[in-house]
Amino acid sequence: MTYKRLIGTLIVKDDFLVKSYGFNFYRPAGGILSALINLDWWFVDEIFIIDISQKDQLSVKLLSEIKKSGCKTPITYGGGIRNSDDVKVLLQYGVDRVLLETLLYSETNKLSEIKNFIGSQAIVASIPIYFDGNDYVSWYHLSKFKIRILFKDVFSLIDSGACSEYLIVDVNNEGKEGYFNLKIIEEIHNLSNLFTNGCLFYGGIDVNIGSILLKESFTVGVAYGNVNLEKELNMIKIRSTINDKSSTNEVRNLNILR
Amino acid sequence: MKNIKILNYGNGNIGSLINVFNFIGYPASVVTNYEQISKADLLVLPGVGSAVSSSFIFDDKALMEQLNLFNEKNNPILGICLGAQLLFEYLEESKSHGFSWERGIVKKMNFYNTGWSELNWNQLVNYKIHSGLKINDCFYFNHGYMFPNNEDFIQKVVFDKSLTIPSIYFNGNLCGIQFHPEKSQLQGTKILKNILKFYYDI
Numbered sequence: 022m023t024y025k026r027l028i029g030t031l032i033v034k035d036d037f038l039v040k041s042y043g044f045n046f047y048r049p050a051g052g053i054l055s056a057l058i059n060l061d062w063w064f065v066d067e068i069f070i071i072d073i074s075q076k077d078q079l080s081v082k083l084l085s086e087i088k089k090s091g092c093k094t095p096i097t098y099g100g101g102i103r104n105s106d107d108v109k110v111l112l113q114y115g116v117d118r119v120l121l122e123t124l125l126y127s128e129t130n131k132l133s134e135i136k137n138f139i140g141s142q143a144i145v146a147s148i149p150i151y152f153d154g155n156d157y158v159s160w161y162h163l164s165k166f167k168i169r170i171l172f173k174d175v176f177s178l179i180d181s182g183a184c185s186e187y188l189i190v191d192v193n194n195e196g197k198e199g200y201f202n203l204k205i206i207e208e209i210h211n212l213s214n215l216f217t218n219g220c221l222f223y224g225g226i227d228v229n230i231g232s233i234l235l236k237e238s239f240t241v242g243v244a245y246g247n248v249n250l251e252k253e254l255n256m257i258k259i260r261s262t263i264n265d266k267s268s269t270n271e272v273r274n275l276n277i278l279r
Numbered sequence: 280m281k282n283i284k285i286l287n288y289g290n291g292n293i294g295s296l297i298n299v300f301n302f303i304g305y306p307a308s309v310v311t312n313y314e315q316i317s318k319a320d321l322l323v324l325p326g327v328g329s330a331v332s333s334s335f336i337f338d339d340k341a342l343m344e345q346l347n348l349f350n351e352k353n354n355p356i357l358g359i360c361l362g363a364q365l366l367f368e369y370l371e372e373s374k375s376h377g378f379s380w381e382r383g384i385v386k387k388m389n390f391y392n393t394g395w396s397e398l399n400w401n402q403l404v405n406y407k408i409h410s411g412l413k414i415n416d417c418f419y420f421n422h423g424y425m426f427p428n429n430e431d432f433i434q435k436v437v438f439d440k441s442l443t444i445p446s447i448y449f450n451g452n453l454c455g456i457q458f459h460p461e462k463s464q465l466q467g468t469k470i471l472k473n474i475l476k477f478y479y480d481i
Contacts, residue, residue: 022441023394023420064464066395066419091298095419095462115294117327117421117462138290140329140361140372142391142423185391185423219391241394273395273417 025235025271026066026242027260030223031056033072033100036082040247042196044073050247053083057090063256065094066273069188069223069244071120072100079107084114091115099147105134112139122147123161125183126170132183144184145221148175149192150205157208172208176215186219186241194225196247201225201234209239228259232266281479283307284319286346288336290361291325292461299461303472316345321478322354326361327459330373330385330424333365337376350380353452355478363448363455364426372424380453383427393421396458397440398447406435408447408473416466418458420444426455449477 031053032041038056039047050056060068072083079101087096098111099120108119119139124132125146136144148159150172157172178184189209194200201224209217222234223244231243245259264274285296287309300307307323310316337343350356358366364385365377371387395417400409420439428436428445437447446457447470454474460467 022390022392022439022443023396024417026394061464088294088298091302093295093299093302093462093464093467095421095459109289112290112292112327113294115292115298117292117295117459137329137331139327140423142393142421143327185393274415 024066024273025240027256027263027272028067028069028221028242028244029060029065029256030069030071030244030246032246033070033074033083035074036080040196041073043193044195053086054090057087057092060256061090061092061094065256066242067095067097068092069120070096070098074101076101077103079110084110087116088114097145104131105138108135108139118143118145120145120147120188121184122149125178126161126168136183141182142185145186145188146175146178146184147188147190149190151192152202157205173212173215176212176217179219180216186221188221188223188244191222191224195223197225198247199225199227199230201230203230203233206234206237228262231259232263235263235271281305281320281475282318283321283323284310284315285323285325286310288324288333290328290333292327293325295461296323296325299468299471303468305475313342313345316349319349319354321475322349322356324356324358324362324365326359326363328361330361330364330370330375333361334373334375346378350452355452355454357474358453358455359461360422360457360459363457364424366453366455367426370424381429381450383429385424385426387424391423392444395419399438399440399442407477408449408470410473410476411469412466418446418460418463418467420458422457425457
């Protein structure tokens with residue numbers, strides 16, 4: 022129905038845009054405003070802004086930068102969203118969709134509130150995933166505890182109406198260009214009895230991995246992180262390379278832009 | 280200069296709409312009291328959200344009176360996404376009525392339609408609304424419900440490329456857009472400019 026999406030991802034920590042490596046190590050990566058303007062200018066299909074500061078309120082500074090950017094590309098925002106009031110604030114600043122993680126499992130009353138306010142079409146479930154030696158598992162935070170959850174169990178969220186898409190994050194390889202673990206894709210294929218459509222992928226994706234992921238029927242988009250911050254033109258290269266490699270025009274064609 | 284007013288009914292990406300109208304050179308502002316509605320040249324009903332949380336609007340008699348009067352006088356009203364769906368008789372999402380300015384039911388789809396799609400402009404290629412656009416320009420959709428295609432009642436309907444999603448309709452003073460022009464980059468700004476041209480020949 023729609024083209025698959027190439028997504029630019031901005032990781033923000035303590036109001037600074039950072040290059041992130043496995044969400045464990047960071048270094049400053051320039052201004053949020055200029056990165057947003059650049060991604061908007063270079064026609065990514067969507068922008069993910071993920072605030073990993075783990076503070077108990079939204080950052081006014083970050084939201085002001087989003088508003089100032091006048092971004093005309095859809096923005097999905099994740100991090101620190103506590104309730105529907107936060108979502109209301111985000112919409113006023115130019116955000117279009119929200120990325121939720123802990124609230125999906127632990128505070129279902131707040132999830133319902135958010136769903137009733139913004140609609141599940143505008144909710145993306147963030148699914149961090151790693152291999153624990155036996156299984157591919159995900160987790161969510163509950164108070165100070167990390168709750169383990171089997172990968173297969175997350176795929177009920179769309180069916181239950183909690184969200185419309187999954188952002189599958191390869192945590193171990195986040196920030197390592199070209200290292201996205203393709204065994205995660207095999208795992209999804211093994212879940213063929215479940216409804217797995219609506220997958221977005223993030224973490225260690227380069228042009229080649231992106232092309233592979235986009236060929237999967239359950240993929241609706243791939244999110245690029247650190248790789249494109251310094252060279253916004255990379256997104257154009259990625260788009261044209263993916264189109265060259267594909268016979269089916271999976272993503273919007275560069276030639277038809279502008 | 281046209282007086283463009285955005286109705287803030289709780290749902291809606293007001294910030295993005297104000298930005299985009301500024302960008303095209305027609306600054307818009309949010310309705311802060313209901314009397315401003317009657318003075319608007321174009322009233323915009325934004326829409327990022329669920330019909331469930333917007334149904335309170337129909338209980339606000341003072342607001343409904345102003346809106347109905349504005350519509351009866353054939354003033355241009357632009358509904359975007361949920362805002363376009365609210366113009367119809369009944370919404371399955373909230374299980375409640377809409378403004379009933381258009382006939383038909385807004386129904387749930389069996390999938391979420393999120394992403395970029397081209398439109399099937401067919402007979403509207405030479406229409407003002409298409410001016411400056413290329414046939415393969417894409418627009419950003421994000422919805423799980425869709426408004427009906429009532430060709431018996433509606434003057435013009437543009438579908439998406441797959442011919443399944445009614446994407447734009449015109450019916451007298453009412454214009455509904457299922458996708459988000461304010462988030463469809465440069466091609467979205469052209470649509471909004473064209474709508475102003477369509478109603479005011481500017």
